[in-house]
Amino acid sequence: MSKVKYYYDSENLAYRKIKTKKTKKFGFFMLFLLASALFGFLSFVILLNTPYFETPKDRLQAREIDNLKLNYSILNKKIDELNAVAAAIEERDNTIYRTYFNTAPISDEERKSGMKSKNRYAELEGYDNSKLVQKTTQRIDILTKALAVQSKSLDEIVQLAKAKNNLLSAIPAIQPVKNENLKRIASGYGYRSDPFTKARKMHEGMDFTAKTGTPIYATGDGVVARADNTASGFGNHIVIRHGYGYQTLYAHLSKYKARRGQKVKRGDIIGYVGSTGRSEAPHLHYEVHKNNRVVNPLNFYYGNISAVEYVAISKLANQENQSLD
Template identity: 65%
Template sequence: MAKVKYYYDSEKLAFKRIIPKKRKKLGMALLFLLSAALFGFLCFFILANTSFFETPKSKLQARELETMKLNYKLLTNKVQLMDEALTAIEDRDNNLYRVYFNSSPINEEERRAGLGGVNRYKDLEGFNNSDLIINSSKKVDEIMKALAIQSNSLDDITKLAKQKEKLLAAIPAIQPVKNEDLRQMASGFGYRSDPFTKIRKFHKGMDFSAKTGTPIYATGDGIVRKADASLSGYGNHIEITHGYGYMTLYAHLSKYKVRAGQRVKRGDIIGYVGSTGRSEAPHLHYEVHKNGEVVNPLNFYYGSISAKEYVLLAKLANQENQSLD
């Protein structure tokens, strides 16, 4: 039963009953219902964001979401490790491999340039984590491009290495006559006394004194260009082109063991010591040419003699004596 309320009427000196208006009652009822609705919505919102009313499906989705976040974090770490490993390879490529093979390094802008053109990541926009996904995709694409550039660079290095092997094999790096077969190193490179005119003139090679028939060896890989007596004063001689600007000449031979056009390897016997042409005694006159200019053969004997033997040979070669041709 509702309470009855009164008020005191001072004019009539009596208490009178308060009769509430219907409109006010309706307003109060609506206010109560609105408050109850707001309170209920608030309680629902709070409960909905707790695990109290989670369904099995929502729990499964939550676990899947956490697993995806963990996998994404692991993937990001792997991408970072890949990038660090690639950076190390790029550094070795520029500062070791390319330096060794005298090749220009690849600049950083070329290696890590972005992928231009149309928006490649438009399909990834509009999601909750779009920025994160797009940045990761860009990083992966950048690494893929850098890997392609590095792969091409390593192909170039492989080619340079093969060329380096050919170069090292082509350089005339041994004595043309073995030490045990030598009587003496008769004359070196430079100004010497001519054995016939006694006039001081430039001697273009080195003379190795040995008995007739002593084997003569190719000092580097190459192709026999000549095996004849076409050069005046050289008698029977052989010219070998080695590539990379190198050519060697072997003169005063008693006989040949190769012919023009034949390919030879370092250490192959190409002929035998003699005294043909303008020669005072059996010996081998040996020359090394680089880019059309004669150079001192003494600088190329690192492949067949010891340091002690080299010092002795250099001492003998530098004596300004008489040549044998």
């Protein structure tokens, strides 16, 4: 029971009960309810933010977060493995493939350019695990960029390889007359005695002595640039442009089997041995030109002769004798 309060009435010389107004009672009651509600709300908020009070939804979210952290950890391990594989490919690309094709290696800065922007991952900030998500995302981006650069590099290597194959096919690499059809190598590259004037002068090719009508073979892939007899001294002759600075000349032919503008492959028959033009006997005069300079054809017979045959031909070709043209 609540205490009854009195007051002294001096006029009537008596004690009287203090009566509380109903509105005041109601105000006190509402104030009590408001204070109770506020206290309850604050207590609820405090409990929600303590580890001692978890709802089923909170426990589910916590498990999902732990699961995501585990997945990110596994993902980072896989990224480590992929980075190791990518690094090995990059190493071979720079030190083997590009070295072989005489191409400059790709620098690390070029492979990883554009990956260090400060604002690149701004949308991932402000979360409990932002650093983990940002770091993993950045590592994936760096790996993706490296793979894209490497893919482009390998495409370039493929093109270089195709060009290399074309180069190897274009280089004059065989004898224009087969050994079994040769009588002898009459004269090689260098200063020789002219058969008509007997003066010593530069002989810019090699003379292969063979019977008239012996097949002559293209020594590399190319296009026939000339097949006529308008050049002084060469008689019927063929010029093949191989590309990459290479050009070959075949002179004193008896007849042609190739025409101007025709594409030929190494080993194709392009004509036959003869003695047209300024020639003393049936033979093929053969020249190799590199970047508009005459070079020794002896250096280009590695495609169809053995080391022993090369030594024998070299000895014959280097003898200072009389040429046949």
